[in-house]
Amino acid sequence: MFKKSHSRALTKRHKVAIAGVATLGAATLAFSAVPGNAETTTSEAASSAKVAYSSEQLKGLRSDVTEQLAGVSLQSQAAEAAAAKKVAAKAASEAAAKKKAAAEAAAKKKAAAEAAAKKKAEQERKAKEAASRSAKRAVVKAAAPKTYANNLDGWIKESLDIMKSKGIPGTYNGLYRNIIRESSGNPNAINNWDVNAVNGTPSIGLLQIIKPTFDAYHVSGTPFSQYDPVANIVASANYAADKYGSIDNVNGAY
CATH class of the missing domain: 1.10.287 (Helix Hairpins)
Incomplete structure (x- = not known):
């Protein structure tokens, strides 16, 4: 049947x-x-x-x-x-369709992840570039040399900045007062009549420092010359700090 x-x-x-x-x-x-x-x-x-x-x-x-x-x-x-x-053909077709759909979904997910990663990398790159530009501007700004007037006021101010960086005590008033007494503000002043001159080491410059003392207390970064106003001031202030505690404590010949 x-x-x-x-x-x-x-x-x-x-x-x-x-x-x-x-x-x-x-x-x-x-x-x-x-x-x-x-x-x-x-x-x-x-x-x-x-x-x-x-x-x-x-x-x-x-x-x-x-x-x-x-x-x-x-x-x-x-x-x-x-x-x-x-x-069987229908089942195979449905399985192939599901597989294709899964592959497309995975591809979309991968593309989205890659796009997100690319966007993040671009944002990080821009942030780094911005930070780099900021750092460069800061370096340029920090590297810009400070200018000083080429006169007694400018020499004292430049000397005070150097003294501060080297830890040498002293004030504008203390430097100015001693400079006016010693040389009247003339960086080329020289004493040819005192005992130092007799001994062959005349007092020279704004603070009338002799060469052995200048050589012993010269501050690196300044010219090695007694006639240079800044080098003369800084070396003399360094010597006064060692002997008297500060150039501010000097009120006469030293």
């Missing part, structure tokens, strides 16, 4: 096969009904025997029906295989 799912597959050929089976059954019954002593039967029985199938005919009919049934079975199997193949 065929499964319900195959009921729709009963084609014309299926019907022929079923009819053949029925005919075969009927013929078999007819052949069995013919008596062995056909010669003693009535004329009506003889007439019936003539229309009955012979054993050869029944064999051929049986073979044909068997072939038809085999064909029906093959068609049914083919239909089942085609249906299974269709289902």
Whole structure:
């Protein structure tokens, strides 16, 4: 008996096969009904025997029906295989679609991550550049040399900045007061009449310092000359700090 799912597959050929089976059954019954002593039967029985199938005919009919049934079975199997193949193809298509969708989603996520990383890197680069420009401006600003007037006021102010960086005590008033007393503000002043001059080491410059003292208390970064106003002031203030605590404590010849 065929499964319900195959009921729709009963084609014309299926019907022929079923009819053949029925005919075969009927013929078999007819052949069995013919008596062995056909010669003693009535004329009506003889007439019936003539229309009955012979054993050869029944064999051929049986073979044909068997072939038809085999064909029906093959068609049914083919239909089942085609249906299974269709289902498998659909499943494969759906799996491929899901895989494609997943790949697209992953690609979008990766692209978004790369874009975010690129944006962050660009922001960091700009921040570094801004910091670098700021640092360069600060360096340029710090490196800009401070200018001083080329006069007594400018010499004292420059000397005070150097003294501050070297830790040498002294004030504007202390320097100015001693300079005016010693040289009247003349960086080229020289004493050729005191004991130092007699000994060959005359007092020179704004604070009238002798060469041995200048050499001993010279401050690095200033010219090595007693006639240079700034070098003279700083060396003299350095000497006064060592001997008197500060140039401010000097109120006469030192």
